[in-house]
Amino acid sequence: MHRRATDDVVVMHPDTSRGIEVLHNPVYNKGTSFTASERERLGVRGLVPPRFFPIGQQATKIWAQNQSLERPLDKWQHLQDLKDRNETLFYRLVHDHIEELAPIIYTPTVGDACLNFSKLLRRARGMYFSVDDRGDINSMMFNWKRSVSVIVVTDGSRILGLGDLGTNGMGISQGKVDLYVAGGGFDPQHVLPVVLDVGTNNEDLLNDPYYLGVPRKRLEGEEYYAFIEEFIRGVRNRWPNALIQFEDFQTKHANKILQRYRNDVLCFNDDIQGTAAVVLAGLYGAMKCLGGHRKDIVKQTFVMCGAGSAGSGIASFIHQALVANGLSEDEAYQRFYIIDKDGLITHDRNLDAPGMEPIRPFARARSDLPDGTRLLDVIEKARPTTLMGVSTVSGLFTREVLQKMGEINERPIIMPLSNPTSRAECTAQQAAEATGGRAIFSAGSPFEDVEMPNGHVMKANQGNNFYVFPGVGLGALLSKSSVISDGMLQAAAMAVPAMLTREQHESGTIFPRINRIRDISAYVAIKVIEAAAREGRVPEDIRKIVSKGEEALREYVYSTMWIPNYRPTVFSCSSRK
Numbered sequence: 001m002h003r004r005a006t007d008d009v010v011v012m013h014p015d016t017s018r019g020i021e022v023l024h025n026p027v028y029n030k031g032t033s034f035t036a037s038e039r040e041r042l043g044v045r046g047l048v049p050p051r052f053f054p055i056g057q058q059a060t061k062i063w064a065q066n067q068s069l070e071r072p073l074d075k076w077q078h079l080q081d082l083k084d085r086n087e088t089l090f091y092r093l094v095h096d097h098i099e100e101l102a103p104i105i106y107t108p109t110v111g112d113a114c115l116n117f118s119k120l121l122r123r124a125r126g127m128y129f130s131v132d133d134r135g136d137i138n139s140m141m142f143n144w145k146r147s148v149s150v151i152v153v154t155d156g157s158r159i160l161g162l163g164d165l166g167t168n169g170m171g172i173s174q175g176k177v178d179l180y181v182a183g184g185g186f187d188p189q190h191v192l193p194v195v196l197d198v199g200t201n202n203e204d205l206l207n208d209p210y211y212l213g214v215p216r217k218r219l220e221g222e223e224y225y226a227f228i229e230e231f232i233r234g235v236r237n238r239w240p241n242a243l244i245q246f247e248d249f250q251t252k253h254a255n256k257i258l259q260r261y262r263n264d265v266l267c268f269n270d271d272i273q274g275t276a277a278v279v280l281a282g283l284y285g286a287m288k289c290l291g292g293h294r295k296d297i298v299k300q301t302f303v304m305c306g307a308g309s310a311g312s313g314i315a316s317f318i319h320q321a322l323v324a325n326g327l328s329e330d331e332a333y334q335r336f337y338i339i340d341k342d343g344l345i346t347h348d349r350n351l352d353a354p355g356m357e358p359i360r361p362f363a364r365a366r367s368d369l370p371d372g373t374r375l376l377d378v379i380e381k382a383r384p385t386t387l388m389g390v391s392t393v394s395g396l397f398t399r400e401v402l403q404k405m406g407e408i409n410e411r412p413i414i415m416p417l418s419n420p421t422s423r424a425e426c427t428a429q430q431a432a433e434a435t436g437g438r439a440i441f442s443a444g445s446p447f448e449d450v451e452m453p454n455g456h457v458m459k460a461n462q463g464n465n466f467y468v469f470p471g472v473g474l475g476a477l478l479s480k481s482s483v484i485s486d487g488m489l490q491a492a493a494m495a496v497p498a499m500l501t502r503e504q505h506e507s508g509t510i511f512p513r514i515n516r517i518r519d520i521s522a523y524v525a526i527k528v529i530e531a532a533a534r535e536g537r538v539p540e541d542i543r544k545i546v547s548k549g550e551e552a553l554r555e556y557v558y559s560t561m562w563i564p565n566y567r568p569t570v571f572s573c574s575s576r577k
């Protein structure tokens with residue numbers, strides 16, 4: 001499944017063309033880093049400049065070029081061009097500078113890239129399956145020649161908080177896949193970004209002569225689900241062990257698809273489950289900042305703005321954790337006030353509307369507050385400790401709202417989780433100013449820490465599913481479990497805050513630094529494998545490793561991680577790639 005780190009050669013089939021073709025293939029190309037013997041063996045002698053540069057030096061040069069660019073989107077394009085020329089060097093750069101480059105290859109810049117994807121596309125990468133491909137999807141999968149361990153698939157219907165971007169959603173599948181490589185140590189040869197082009201309802205795209213997708217309205221109803229089914233069955237046939245990550249499906253389909261497949265196929269929905277795990281991880285971290293223990297989440301009250309896939313996933317998952325820590329089901333539901341575009345959700349709402357099913361048990365009684373009550377009034381009544389935003393509405397957390405949270409709580413927990421930055425419910429600066437820097441803050445996209453006039457710094461944590469999805473995927477695959485259970489995800493949520501030090505808690509840090517993402521992913525993977533083993537989901541060989549203890553498991557996990565270094569290129573008939 002994964003390359004072991006000891007498999008340190010790149011194997012080319014003897015039929016692969018030598019010479020210029022090698023330089024034009026981003027998988028094999030090393031630019032000026034071919035050794036003398038490789039130049040001979042691969043027929044590139046004289047086709048590259050004579051001087052040899054090691055990868056570190058190449059990376060230093062290209063990093064300086066990237067930094068000299070002003071516009072984030074230009075940086076994104078520069079990196080894509082590099083990926084199209086030399087994948088190893090691209091991943092080396094992302095690996096070495098993940099803190100600076102995550103905001104470029106991922107949120108917020110990837111949002112701009114998706115908005116402009118039709119204009120920016122230079123070279124195809126990943127697979128597109130459109131409505132016109134119905135009946136042929138499985139056979140098309142054989143056009144992808146490599147084995148695949150993880151697929152990130154979107155139907156482009158809700159890209160970040162930017163709405164329906166149709167086929168342009170390919171940008172987000174590619175960004176997430178790059179994070180699997182950089183953050184989870186996946187071999188770039190075994191990851192596959194996919195777009196299911198079922199049409200778009202975005203009029204601007206339908207009228208755009210350069211739009212890359214099929215210019216028709218979205219498939220709906222049973223036809224849509226039949227298309228999804230054909231895709232899933234195709235994957236199961238072509239790559240039976242691959243993990244499928246559903247990404248940025250609109251809420252009305254997201255939960256339905258997840259419920260249909262989660263007990264049958266190795267899959268998860270990142271917006272529902274990955275986000276929920278990361279938010280719970282952040283809350284556990286916040287409990288430690290408050291000087292307590294993670295069990296203290298049972299004392300919290302939550303106001304959630306947004307009842308879509310992210311909001312309902314977060315609420316359901318926190319609810320599970322509250323019950324696991326001693327509350328009754330009903331007591332736990334009482335801890336939530338969920339607000340959508342029409343205000344507070346109560347039993348007066350049509351709770352049978354598409355996508356509302358997971359919200360139903362959280363609807364408040366009519367006697368609590370009237371349906372549709374606005375955010376500020378809900379906060380007045382509920383006196384929450386935690387305010388979360390997955391609404392896509394920039395500025396929803398107004399100064400009054402933030403001040404009220406600061407009046408009610410010594411350390412209010414404020415999480416404007418919507419992406420990209422342009423959709424965040426408030427900025428770090430706004431949260432800091434309105435609460436005198438007392439907030440425990442976490443946003444979906446990156447913000448700078450805020451220094452207060454008295455020198456105190458409010459930490460601007462980034463609460464993004466990036467902290468868990470590469471580790472969950474890695475752990476699930478390495479465990480050889482056939483599904484991803486809630487228990488495995490709960491274990492992932494507990495793993496992340498365990499990586500923080502006491503000093504970090506004291507400073508208001510609730511997530512470790514992103515430059516530790518490989519270690520975070522490895523630790524999440526270890527905990528996911530252990531949970532799978534406890535639940536009896538792993539075969540004998542994995543059970544044996546788990547029984548030897550955490551150190552053995554750690555060695556196993558790290559041994560599978562791909563490291564972005566050049567390896568000697570050899571010719572062989574072996575299928576090992």
Ligand SMILES: NC(=O)C1=CN([C@@H]2O[C@H](COP(=O)(O)OP(=O)(O)OC[C@H]3O[C@@H](n4cnc5c(N)ncnc54)[C@H](O)[C@@H]3O)[C@@H](O)[C@H]2O)C=CC1
Nearest residue numbers: 160161251306307308309310340341391418419444464465
């Ligand atoms: N930080 C992270 O890791 C993640 C963040 N997200 C972000 O969450 C956001 C929402 O995603 P989905 O739930 O899938 O979208 P969605 O569009 O299905 O849901 C949005 C929800 O917000 C509600 N809403 C709209 N205006 C509102 C208002 N004025 N007040 C309160 N609620 C309002 C809508 O009624 C709806 O329930 C997106 O911006 C996405 O980028 C999603 C996944 C992960």
Ligand SMILES: CC(=O)C(=O)O
Nearest residue numbers: 160248271419464465
């Ligand atoms: C982070 C993410 O998955 C989203 O905003 O949709």
Ligand SMILES: [Mg+2]
Nearest residue numbers: 160247248271
């Ligand atoms: Mg997403």
